[in-house]
Amino acid sequence: MNSSSNYYLEQFKRSLLIMKKNVKIYYSKGPVIVFGVLLPMFLFLAYFIGRNISLHEAFPGLLGMTVFFSATSVGPTIIPWESRLKTLERLISTPISLWSMFLGDVLSSFMFGVLISLIPLILGFILGVEFINCFLLFGGVILGVLCFSAFSILLSAYPPTDTPSTIMMLTSLVRFPLIFISGVFTPLSALPGWGVILSSISPLTYFVDLTRASLTGVSYYPLYIDLPVLVFIAALFFIIAVSIHKRSILKRLS
């Protein structure tokens, strides 16, 4: 094994340790539960109840919201907590590269997102929502959660605050508009032209489109666009997030 692949392996092991730490510490934090689990549930109920739509029609929206909110609820709080509780300096003094530290954060966001997304999935199966393509459904969930997990790390990059609630508020300011423009409640095909253009900037759009495809077999964008776009956006978010954090992380040390 050459030294550079050894380097990546060693750093990846550290990412897993970071992930384990995050799971133990942050999964049970109040804001994570509220914004990651309860909020999408209530949003969905508010949208679903009293309307004459079937669960089958509403399912892509339900899954989209759950995936989006759960995957973006752990990530943004980690760094502010670390600076608030003064564990950050100790952490970045160890021989860990910043990218592998943030990869650990992404992974813990990812695990949380996948776990919580199982709830609507299982619910869907029990209540008899029919899926045409389960493979696509699960693949989509994996990619979507990954993409939004990377997004969640970006959300905490700026401003370099040490107050988790501030970042949760800012995060919500970004998340809600994205929900509304992403075809979660209305299929893309029913949107006017400007709506489609607007929605194309949101990564959630592609995820919901994928989910519709796995339910109905019909998607607005072809799959060869939906899938790579999610992968591409995930990588892009991660790279941008790490480079912004790199600049701002020292401002977090008091």
Add this chain to the structure above:
Amino acid sequence: MRNAIEVVNVSKFFGKIKAVDNISFTVQEGEIFGFLGPNGAGKTTTMRMLTGLIKPDTGQIRIFGLDIIRSPLKAKQLMGILPEMSNAYIDLSAWDNLMLVGGLYGVPRRVREERGERLLKQFKLFDRRNQLVKGFSKGMKQRLLVCMALIHDPILLLLDEPTSGLDVESTILIRNILRELNEKGVTVFITTHNMEEAGKLCGRVAIVNHGRILVTDTVENVKNKTERFKILEVVFDRVADFTELASLAVNGEFNVFDERVRLVVEDVDAALNRVVDYARNNSIRIISLNTLTPSLEDAFIKLTGS
């Protein structure tokens, strides 16, 4: 003997504030080196540059020959670090904290478990290992942080005010373990504003103020440098007008407490003769006479002018 730390012409600005001003020093392997200065002197900033957290604006830093900017991970691997304002994860147990840090330094699981157990026993935390750090006292937290700095068997320890705010017991425990480690060859770099601590622990010290190094020398030499001044304390048998003696004191350091006179002098011999003459001329008897050497603390206060 290798150089454990080499700092060459290092400066650091924060905006217009010059936190560290062109400092250079070398710490040799096996030393306990004290970095002494009052609040805001630039100790923590220097420490963070040594540990690779912040980049110096100018100059070079090498850790056992490794440039901290070019090989940060390799250099960090050699160092055990205790940052000034840092905490263990309060939502994890002492054991989990220790294992996490061990893992981040790449210590294999079996080794870090073995070492973790030994360290926690040594620092009297083993019985509480499975308790969340949330419930720990300040002294226990600090001892755990020292364990975390030692879990990868570093050859260089960098400690930023490791005993500030601790009780005597924890302080002595930490100090003794640092001495033990040093005897085994571990180099120690420690910042403090506590002279007593530096005097007890360090071989050499650098005294810093306003980002500049004022002296770098052995503790003994720093004391001796200010030793050219002696404190002369004379007790007479009665109160009198002692103002005549004030001219003997350097820098006007002259104090009278009833029949006791205290003055800082440069030439002890000349001063003594004048005091004796004064007593004879005024027919006052000398009850006692003492010369004191300034402590490291006095030296420090003199050098930093605070």
